[in-house]
Amino acid sequence: MIRTRDSSDMGFARKFWQVNWALVLLITAIASIGFAMLYSAANGNISPWASKQMVVFSAGLVMLLVIAVIDIRFWLRYAYVFYALTLGLLVYVEFFGTEINHAQRWIKIGQQFQLQPSEFMKITLIMVLARYFHRMNIEDIARPHFLIVPLLLIAAPVLLIQRQPDLGTALFLVITGGAMFFLAGVRIWKFVVVLTAGAAALPIAWPFLLDYQKDRILTFLSSDVDPLKEGYHIMQSKIALGSGGLFGRGFMEGTQSHLKFLPERQTDFIFTMLAEEFGLVGGLGLLGLYALLLLYGLSIALRSQNQFGRLLAMGVVVVFFLYAFINIAMVMGLIPVVGLPLPLISFGGTAMITVLAGFGFLICVSVHRHVRVSRHGEGG
Secondary structure (H helix, E strand, C coil), X not given: CEECCHHHHCCHXXXXXXXXXXXXXXXXXXXXXXXXXXXXXXXXXXCCHHHHHHHHHHHHHHHHHHHHHCCXXXXXXXXXXXXXXXXXXXXXXXXHCEEECCEEXXXXXCXXXXXXXXXXXXXXXXXXXXXXXXXXXXXXXCCHHHHHHHHHHHHHHHHHHHCCXXXXXXXXXXXXXXXXXXHHCCCHHHHHHHHHHHHHHHHHXXXXXXXXXXXXXXXXXXXXXXXXXXXXXXHHHHHHHHHCCCCCCXXXXXXXXXXXXXXXXXXXXXXXXXXXXXXXXXXXXXXXXXXXXXXXXXXXXXXXXXXXXXXXXXXXXXXXXXXXXXXXXXXXXXXXXXXXXXXCCCCCHHHHHHHHHHHHHHHHHHHCCCCEECCCCCCC
């Protein structure tokens, strides 16, 4: 049976006031920095990027609050359903998706919007893995055959996303899944075996990579090899980062971005534009706000009194950390270039909705932190 305290059965109005409003305010503050940078990227125009981002954020914020006040047992009970729906969207993309720049990753909605289901899978994957591991004890997890199902849950979307092709997102899901395995209690030696096997397979996998994927890896190893083509993006990004200095050139005064030397300044390389305009201080300030969000998430996860909530909250923290780390490391030349946005800052509707949905689940765990769900009872 599900055992709860009286506070877990409070009405929606009371749950609404139990929402962590400080966390919501912090999320809004970071998103507002994004609006300002998109305004700057458009040379002082609110359209086309900042205005659309504000609309998406407003809708996403409403969705966040709805997710937060719905009983966590609902999300536990229907985790597999949401995973199946998202996987179905990936299958739809495989056959009927919209192709942009030789990649078939989107579902076109009307004339203005494109939906990218692979972004939603980043949240539904951690939800379904949290659901699966919720009913496991440490003895079950130690048995290899209990790991077959979660491995298949990861492999199915990874294979579909790789076919789009989108190697960056596929690897993102693999890392996220690995983190969920670790959080659930899988032994370290099993990770060592998998990583060793993966490293040994790299020479075999290399011929199967597409040409542009090989070029990105080679450019990462030496960006000077082809500075006018594949190495152009990262070289311009490094120039912009360095030219910002300590305090930056000033808002809307970045030369690399406004003279259009910096590519994709509204999406993948928006952190570079921020660092050029506000310098090292501005970049570290944003990283400080991100760190505060991560601390909030860790605190919420540790206070949850049910395994599903703990794993779900920790999964959201992992996803947000990977978003920020990969994007910032990419524009600094520390890892190969991948098409991953900076969370709450970069222009992109699906990514914004995904991040806000993740925080909705995080706040849901906070609101329902006292709910106790047995491992083998209803919904468990």
